[in-house]
Amino acid sequence: MGSGYYRYLRNLLKDRSGLILTPEKNYLIDTRLAPLARKRGYQTIADMVQNLTAYPDEALTVEIVEAMNTHESSFFRDREPFDLFKSTILPQLLQRRADKRHIRVWCAACSSGQEPYSLAMIVKGEAAKLAGWKVDIVATDISHSVLARAALGRYSQFEIQRGLPVNLLVKHFTQDGDDWRVNDDVRKMVTFKPFNLLHECDGLGQFDLVFCRNVMIYFDLETKSRVLASISKVLHKDGVLFLGSAESTMGLTEDFGPVQAGRGAYKHTNGPPCLVEI
Known part of the structure; x- marks a missing residue:
C-alpha cells in the first residue's frame, strides 16, 4: 500500500x-x-x-x-503546581469542604503514575490535618498497559532520580532489586482507571482539582476546545485546573481563565473565588 x-x-x-x-x-x-x-x-x-x-x-x-502515545512523566514535574497544592489549595479545601470532609482530585493522562503518587505523598504528609477526611485521587490514561505499570508503583533508579526528593524516597518507597516500589499505604491512595479524553467525562464524578498537563499539546484546536468543555462540567466552580507550562486556554474556551497565583493554573471564568484566591 x-x-x-x-x-x-x-x-x-x-x-x-x-x-x-x-x-x-x-x-x-x-x-x-x-x-x-x-x-x-x-x-x-x-x-x-x-x-x-x-x-x-x-x-x-x-x-x-x-x-x-507518548508516556513521559516524572515525580513532582514542574514543581510549582505541587507546591501550590500543598501551600494553598489543600488548606483552602480544609475550610471550604469542612461540611463534606471529602476531596477529589483527577490526574488525567497520568502515564506511569508519578503525578498522582506525588500528590498522594503530599496528602500523606498532611495526614494529621486530614484525619476523618476522605481523599480520592483518580488517575486515568488511555493506555491499559501503562496503567497496569502505574498501579504496580515500581520505578527504576533513573525514574526515581527525576524529581523525587531523597526524604520522600526513604519515607515512601522500598527497594526491590534494582528498582523501587511505592509503599502500599501510598499506592492504595490512588485509583487507576482507563479513560479516553476524547470521551465525555461526566461519569467520573465531580472534582475539586484537575491535573491535565502536557497532553493537549498533541491535540488540534477543535479537540482541545472539546476536552476543556468536558472538564469544565466536572470541575467544581471554585476548583482549579492545571495545564502544562506550554499549554493555555487562550482562544480555546471562555470557560476558563488563568489564575494569578501560579503558572499553568486556571479557574472557571464565571465561578466564585477559586481555591488559590484567598
Missing part, C-alpha cells in the same frame, strides 16, 4: 486518541510501531496495516494507539 499507510495511521491516531502527527513525524511511526509489527509476525509496518484494513482487529488497533 505504498506510503499510504502513514496517512491511514495518522488518521487512526487522531480519531482514537486525538494525537496529531504531521508527515514530518512519520519517523515516530517507524520507531514505535516496528517492534509491534515484528511481535505480531509481520515483516513491515505496511504489511501490518494492510492486514488491519482488510481484517479489522480491535486488539491490534488498541496496541497501535498505545504504542504511539
Whole structure:
C-alpha cells in the first residue's frame, strides 16, 4: 500500500486518541510501531496495516494507539503546581469542604503514575490535618498497559532520580532489586482507571482539582476546545485546573481563565473565588 499507510495511521491516531502527527513525524511511526509489527509476525509496518484494513482487529488497533502515545512523566514535574497544592489549595479545601470532609482530585493522562503518587505523598504528609477526611485521587490514561505499570508503583533508579526528593524516597518507597516500589499505604491512595479524553467525562464524578498537563499539546484546536468543555462540567466552580507550562486556554474556551497565583493554573471564568484566591 505504498506510503499510504502513514496517512491511514495518522488518521487512526487522531480519531482514537486525538494525537496529531504531521508527515514530518512519520519517523515516530517507524520507531514505535516496528517492534509491534515484528511481535505480531509481520515483516513491515505496511504489511501490518494492510492486514488491519482488510481484517479489522480491535486488539491490534488498541496496541497501535498505545504504542504511539507518548508516556513521559516524572515525580513532582514542574514543581510549582505541587507546591501550590500543598501551600494553598489543600488548606483552602480544609475550610471550604469542612461540611463534606471529602476531596477529589483527577490526574488525567497520568502515564506511569508519578503525578498522582506525588500528590498522594503530599496528602500523606498532611495526614494529621486530614484525619476523618476522605481523599480520592483518580488517575486515568488511555493506555491499559501503562496503567497496569502505574498501579504496580515500581520505578527504576533513573525514574526515581527525576524529581523525587531523597526524604520522600526513604519515607515512601522500598527497594526491590534494582528498582523501587511505592509503599502500599501510598499506592492504595490512588485509583487507576482507563479513560479516553476524547470521551465525555461526566461519569467520573465531580472534582475539586484537575491535573491535565502536557497532553493537549498533541491535540488540534477543535479537540482541545472539546476536552476543556468536558472538564469544565466536572470541575467544581471554585476548583482549579492545571495545564502544562506550554499549554493555555487562550482562544480555546471562555470557560476558563488563568489564575494569578501560579503558572499553568486556571479557574472557571464565571465561578466564585477559586481555591488559590484567598
